[in-house]
Amino acid sequence: MISLTDVSYAYPDAEALTLEHVDLEVERGSIAGIVGASGAGKTTLAKIIAGFIPHADGGELSGTVRVDGRDLSTGSLVDAVSVVGLVIQNPFNQISGAKYTVREEIAFGLENFGTPRDEMQRRVDEVAALLRIEHLLDRSPYALSGGQQQLVAIASMIVLRTPVIVMDEPTAQLDPAGTRMVFDVLSALRETGITIVIFEHKLELLQQHADRLHVVADRSIVLSGAPDDVLADDRLAQWAVGTTRYVTAGRLARERGLLPPEVPLPVSFEQAERVFDRERSVR
Amino acid sequence: MTSTLYLDRRSPVHRLNPVTKLVAMLTIVVIVFAVPLWWVAGLIVVGVVVPAAVVAHCGGRLLSLSLKLLLPIIVVLVLVQGLTFPGGKTVLAEWGVLALTTEGLLFALGIGSRIVCLVLTSVLFVLTTHPGDLMGALTERGMSPKFSYIISSTLQLIPAFRDRADGILLAQQARGLAVKGSPLARVKVMMPLLGPLVLGMFTDVEERSTAMEARGFGSAARRTALIPVPDSTAQRVSRWLMLVLAVAAIVVPIVFGVL
Ligand SMILES: Nc1ncnc2c1ncn2[C@@H]1O[C@H](COP(=O)(O)OP(=O)(O)OP(=O)(O)O)[C@@H](O)[C@H]1O
Ligand SMILES: [Mg+2]
Numbered sequence: 354m355i356s357l358t359d360v361s362y363a364y365p366d367a368e369a370l371t372l373e374h375v376d377l378e379v380e381r382g383s384i385a386g387i388v389g390a391s392g393a394g395k396t397t398l399a400k401i402i403a404g405f406i407p408h409a410d411g412g413e414l415s416g417t418v419r420v421d422g423r424d425l426s427t428g429s430l431v432d433a434v435s436v437v438g439l440v441i442q443n444p445f446n447q448i449s450g451a452k453y454t455v456r457e458e459i460a461f462g463l464e465n466f467g468t469p470r471d472e473m474q475r476r477v478d479e480v481a482a483l484l485r486i487e488h489l490l491d492r493s494p495y496a497l498s499g500g501q502q503q504l505v506a507i508a509s510m511i512v513l514r515t516p517v518i519v520m521d522e523p524t525a526q527l528d529p530a531g532t533r534m535v536f537d538v539l540s541a542l543r544e545t546g547i548t549i550v551i552f553e554h555k556l557e558l559l560q561q562h563a564d565r566l567h568v569v570a571d572r573s574i575v576l577s578g579a580p581d582d583v584l585a586d587d588r589l590a591q592w593a594v595g596t597t598r599y600v601t602a603g604r605l606a607r608e609r610g611l612l613p614p615e616v617p618l619p620v621s622f623e624q625a626e627r628v629f630d631r632e633r634s635v636r
Numbered sequence: 637m638t639s640t641l642y643l644d645r646r647s648p649v650h651r652l653n654p655v656t657k658l659v660a661m662l663t664i665v666v667i668v669f670a671v672p673l674w675w676v677a678g679l680i681v682v683g684v685v686v687p688a689a690v691v692a693h694c695g696g697r698l699l700s701l702s703l704k705l706l707l708p709i710i711v712v713l714v715l716v717q718g719l720t721f722p723g724g725k726t727v728l729a730e731w732g733v734l735a736l737t738t739e740g741l742l743f744a745l746g747i748g749s750r751i752v753c754l755v756l757t758s759v760l761f762v763l764t765t766h767p768g769d770l771m772g773a774l775t776e777r778g779m780s781p782k783f784s785y786i787i788s789s790t791l792q793l794i795p796a797f798r799d800r801a802d803g804i805l806l807a808q809q810a811r812g813l814a815v816k817g818s819p820l821a822r823v824k825v826m827m828p829l830l831g832p833l834v835l836g837m838f839t840d841v842e843e844r845s846t847a848m849e850a851r852g853f854g855s856a857a858r859r860t861a862l863i864p865v866p867d868s869t870a871q872r873v874s875r876w877l878m879l880v881l882a883v884a885a886i887v888v889p890i891v892f893g894v895l
Binding site: 400403405409429430431434435438439441442443445446447448449450451452453456457460461462463464465466467468469470473474477495509510513 | 766767768771781793844845846847850858860862
């Protein structure tokens with residue numbers, strides 16, 4: 354569905370490349386989690402996948418970016434945004450400023466694409482129920498907390514039903530319950546065939562929901578794989594990406610001789626429970 | 637939070653199509669300027685604006701806001717024109733070089749009644765018409781969505797940015813910045829705050845335009861609206877009638893030279 358081959362990019366007037374030789378494959382109807390330290394280039398990569406680079410931001414982009422079989426660098430930004438939805442990092446800036454209620458704010462994109470009114474109403478209600486923000490529909494988008502704004506920003510993108518949704522740290526301001534709900538919604542969307550790319554620091558949720566994980570570091574994607582394999586990789590620390598507490602606990606147990614080196618490190622709570630139960634019964 | 641004066645009330649005036657209200661306001665502006673008779677403006681206030689304000693449950697607010705705007709203007713007008721009108725002959729009272737004349741007062745009345753009428757009309761319009769509805773109605777009539785976006789977002793973003801400036805100021809105060817003393821001293825301590833604020837605004841503008849594009853703002857599709865703009869045949873007819881009235885107010889005095 355998404356295929357980046359040997360992509361390199363430098364911002365306008367920048368001396369060095371921000372991304373270099375990036376390869377990325379994301380299957381249709383899957384959730385790809387992308388992790389990386391601050392400043393690693395996550396937002397830049399998100400904008401490349403969504404077509405904003407090079408259409409809106411300029412700069413030097415090389416390599417090929419294909420989404421849904423199309424080369425995004427040919428064609429216009431409007432073509433790109435009808436295929437890929439982008440939830441930007443700062444929800445305050447995602448709010449249009451043109452609308453006075455959350456209901457109209459969510460419908461803003463649908464209005465721009467000329468969706469008929471009754472369909473618009475149905476879709477707004479549906480999305481609001483999905484993200485449990487019905488009680489906010491008549492409020493001003495500016496009278497919301499950061500987390501509520503984040504939910505509205507997510508709602509205003511998924512209401513567009515683009516085949517691909519790219520989200521740049523969409524749960525940064527949400528509480529744990531809100532974060533879990535967003536991930537559950539994303540999993541439900543995946544079941545409908547939508548492809549999701551999520552840039553996120555919450556590794557335990559990525560482990561539960563993502564089909565694959567990719568690590569951005571040293572200006573490229575340095576590691577791709579199944580979440581369990583990626584999270585147990587020893588090099589994560591060197592890329593300033595953490596891992597789950599279960600992996601950390603597993604490593605400590607190994608150091609203290611409580612876990613033999615041939616037993617794979619547990620990545621989730623369930624795995625840790627299983628591994629340590631087994632070790633206890635062996636002893 | 638938002639910088640609109642709109643009063644959310646359920647009233648027939650609020651329910652009118654915003655364009656009808658806009659046309660009514662413009663018609664009043666034209667009539668008041670084209671017909672140089674002070675009592676015409678008075679008649680409009682008594683016969684149109686005040687009843688509309690009562691129906692709209694906005695009378696109190698209209699009065700208090702308009703008084704704030706009008707009082708200084710009226711006082712200055714009466715003093716300056718009443719006392720120093722050059723063509724003043726009929727002296728009512730005299731203090732040295734200053735003379736209160738009937739001609740001066742009549743002139744002040746002519747100007748003042750128009751100003752009162754215009755201020756009351758436009759304040760009532762703003763009180764009963766939500767800017768979002770007005771922009772929606774105008775966009776539906778072919779106004780550029782970009783233009784309407786600029787207006788609406790300015791109305792909402794200015795208060796949002798003001799909040800941010802307050803936030804930055806608060807953060808600096810928490811770090812020991814003193815915002816006391818003479819205005820000059822205060823300006824001095826505020827200078828360093830401008831940097832983060834302005835820089836923040838620039839990155840915001842860039843991000844914001846990205847977010848807008850992502851939601852199809854650049855799309856060439858014919859836009860639809862979630863909330864329909866109410867309209868009726870009666871309103872359509874009255875808009876045309878008001879237009880005729882406005883044209884008549886301009887043409888009749890010229891052609892017949894009656895006034
Ligand atoms: N508009 C720009 N012009 C020049 N350089 C930029 C621009 N935007 C970002 N950069 C640089 O590109 C690099 C990657 O930035 P990016 O915003 O993609 O990082 P990120 O991984 O999203 O970080 P964070 O986790 O803090 O959001 C950084 O070194 C940054 O300084
Ligand atoms: Mg970022």
